[in-house]
Amino acid sequence: MNNLSMNTKEVELTAKWFATVTNDLLILLNQEGQIEYINPSFERAIQYSLPEIKNQNYLTFVHEQDREHTLEHLELLKKDQFIPFINRYKRKDGTYYRLHWIMAAISGSGYIQGVARPIEYSNNHGKVLSTRTWYNSFYGYSGEAAHMFDLEGRVIAANTAFEKLFGWTAEEMVGKKLEILPPDRQYEFDQAKEEVLNGSRIVNFQTLRVKKDGTMIPVSVTYSKVCDDGGEIVALSAIIKDLTELVNTQKIVEQQIEFMAEQEKLLQNISDNINEIVCLYDIQLGKYVYISPSYERVWGFDLQEVYKDANVMFDTVYEEDIDQARAFFLTPHHSAKELEYRIVTNSGEVKWIRTKVTPVKDNDGTIVRYLSISEDVSELKESELLIKKSDKLGVVGQLAAGIAHEIRNPLTAVKGFLQLLNQETETKYADIILTELERIEFIMNEFLMLAKPHEEMKMEEKSIVDVLKEVITFMGPEAILNQVEIITEFTDEPLMVICEQKQLKQVFINLIKNAIEAIPSGGQVFVRTMVKSNGFVCIEVEDNGVGISNEKIERLGEPFYSSKEKGTGLGLMVSFKIIENHKGTFQISSEEGNGTTVQILLPLVK
Missing domain, CATH: 3.30.450.20 (PAS domain)
Known part of the structure; x- marks a missing residue:
């Protein structure tokens, strides 16, 4: 037992001696994070003696900006994990001292043991100096811009060439994350770090970096590992070479090559797209x-x-x-x-x-x-045809008022005197003359319809289905006389539109009358309503009559052109005008011997 006691005492004395003479900073915290012990090197670094800070919480002396990530590392210790990190520790004179924690563990009784190395400044040279192991490794490279950072990406040191290239001083960077790294290049940094940690001695690649003034420059980056005395990777070092001049020269050559290639591809690229x-x-x-x-x-x-x-x-x-x-x-x-x-x-x-x-x-x-x-140019051709029709409608509309007023006045007089003459002479030709005069009067009314301005219409909300039903009832007797059956296929909804009801009735009467006349031996006329996805209602009138040739369809709607022997062409012309004034469209499709289909689109009430 005496030998065992002597051995234990000898171990304790040796540990105490080692803690006293080592340059590393040693600390012991209890389970509540209170300081139980610091060695003399730690005392000299922070200017406090052990009795002055014993039993105080460790975080009290940590810079407030570093407390969060310090706590994160303490939490990792509870999971038997440790990652070296840097934080700032407050000294007695109010300044902060940067410490690089290279080792930490939790004892069996729950105490936290930590080993740190100081990061000191040399006032003579104005640059960051690290511990001996790091310094020899870091500054053993060439005079290119170089810096060293811990495994979290916080800067440990940077040389003068780095300060000159990027514009930051070492004091501005130490302990902080690299600001030279563009956000969209973070993946390159993470990938290179993983390669070094997984065994690669050196990782080199070309990328972009940001100067303090925001300028983006092309660079070549070389990463290598920095190990402590035990061979553990504690940091990474980076050598950065400015490639601006080289890239500019390459760009001039590449631009010339690209210009020639683009000239060859220009015609093909344009014509392909x-x-x-x-x-x-x-x-x-x-x-x-x-x-x-x-x-x-x-x-x-x-x-x-x-x-x-x-x-x-x-x-x-x-x-x-x-x-x-x-x-x-x-x-x-x-x-x-x-x-x-x-x-x-x-x-x-x-x-x-x-x-x-x-x-x-x-x-x-x-x-x-x-x-x-x-x-x-199909659409252009269609537009030209529409413009021609519109111009014709406009011309006829302008002439209509003058012609109608010039003709109706003498026409009224002629009809009156003819009726008086008929009473006196009882000529057999009077009825024939009156019939033809009424036909002239009907044509004048159609002319007046073209002359009526759009603004004078009394527009109101009506159900297009109800309007169609009234028209079909009116046209029923004529259909029966011509052995034609009118078949309706209406939607259940009323389909409300803003319209001048009398004018729309005139359009539908014209269409159904034309359809009946196109079936000389009897047949069927279909009247349908459909709702379109674009907010329009489609009214379709279809017959199984003789049909119309393509040449004649193109001219339908022109004044005084008709596919019927005694037609004036004004009926469809008036219909086109009415639908146009209702902000709708009019389309006719037909094939000789296979009937005709007319589609009218009108905007539904929203």
Whole structure:
């Protein structure tokens, strides 16, 4: 027992001696975080003796900005984990002293044991100095900008070249996270750190860093590990080389190369991403050497077919335009020329195409290729037709008032005197003359409808279904007389619209009357209502009559043009005007022998 007691005492004396002579800072905290012991090196560093601070809470002396991450590390100790870190400790003179904690553990009785090394400043050189092991490792590199940071990314030291390059002094950075790291480059930093911690001796890569003034510079970064005397990684060092001049030189060369490459790709990039169809035809080869992808979107045919045989394009041209198209494309020409023609897509849709062909010459002035640019102008053509119809309506509207007033006054007089003459002479021709005069009066009323300005209409909210039902009731007898059945397919909702009820009735009467007259041997007329997703109601009148040719459909709505033998063309013209004033649209589709369908779109009440 005496030998055991002597050995224990000898161990205690040795531990006490070691704590006294070592340059490392030793501390012992109880379970409540109160200071139980600091060694002489710790006393000299913070200017307090052990009796002055014993039993005080350790966090009392830690800088308030460092307390949170200090507590985080103390919590890790409870899970038997420790990561070296830096915090600032308050000295007796009120200044703060930076400590790098390199080791800590919890004893079996719950006491916290910690070992730190000081980070001191040299006033003579104005730069941060670390402990001997770190200093030798860190400044053993070249004169490039260099700094050292702990495993959390907080700066431990930086050299003069670093301060000169980035504009921060070492005092401004030590103990803080790196501000030279752009937020979007954090992943590079984390990845490089992991590679070093997992065994890589050196990790080098090119990236970007930020100066104090906000300037972004290209750099080459080399990371390496810093170990303590026991070989444990306690920090990382970084060597940074400014690549601004090198990158600028490379950029000039790269820009020249890119410029040349872009010039070659420019035409292809443009033609691949525009709606116009760009084609390049080689005369010597007798085929197309380039056709832009937009061809498939407009024509709807496979590009490869046209590459194999250029004449395939003519198969798509509308029959009535084929001769004109062949003459345009196959006749040699020395200047640019343009043609509008129709094509039929693979879905059967007819489209208007405008093509401009320009000859391409070689250095000798010989035409070697033809460059053509085509575009789909179907919508433009439709707009032109609408404008023409609108202009005609406008002209007729302006003339209508004058013509109606000029004719109705003498017409009234003629009718009155004719009636008196009939009473006196009882001529058999009087009734015929009166009938024709009434027809003239009816035409004048239709003229006046065109002349009535939109602002004078008395608009009110009405159910389009109710309006249609009243019209069908009115037209019922005429349908029966012509052996025509009117079939309705109405939605359950009333479908409210803002309208002038009498005018809409006139439109629907015209449409149903036209449908009945288009079925000379009897048949069916369908009247439907449908709600569209765009906030419109669709009124559809369909018959199974004789139909109308495409040429005649294009002219419907023109004044004094009608597909009927005794028609004036004013009925549809008036209908177009009424629907236009109701902010709606009017569409007619038909096929000879297969009937006609008229669709009217009117905005629903929101």
